[in-house]
Amino acid sequence: MSTLNEVGERDAWRCWLCDEPVDPDASVNSARGPSVDSGASPKSKKAAAAVQRLAHRACNTRKGSVKPVVPWSPDLFVVEPAPIVTTVERLTRKGGREVVARCPSRAEAEKAAVWLVDRLSRFAPELAVATQVEAGGGQFLLVLRAV
Ligand SMILES: [Zn+2]
Structure with a gap:
């Protein structure tokens, strides 16, 4: 075929x-x-x-007919990771930025950021994104931004 x-x-x-x-x-x-x-x-x-x-x-x-579930890598240390499909849909529609995960250290957040950008380059190649790591409340927030 x-x-x-x-x-x-x-x-x-x-x-x-x-x-x-x-x-x-x-x-x-x-x-x-x-x-x-x-x-x-x-x-x-x-x-x-x-x-x-x-x-x-x-x-x-x-x-099936429901939205595809795209899992975060089990190698990452992310707390309350956002659902990837829903986040991508929202950023595609409205732009802006979203906190997509919280990590215990900056190194973990940077690692998650690299993984996410690589994953999205295949899952949603039409969406241009940038990541940012922000310290807050003793944790590190991973921010995904439409560019
Ligand atoms: Zn598969």
């Missing part, structure tokens, strides 16, 4: 939902096989219909 190959190539054979590699040679009927996810882009409704993303079949199925 040419669409699958085109979308797979463009997304570098990486699932946009779980961020894990997708095997292009796996059966499309297997859970870890490739599938094309359509119409769930956080961008505007008009453009969403045209945006297709590569996903594992299982990730795509689990998503």
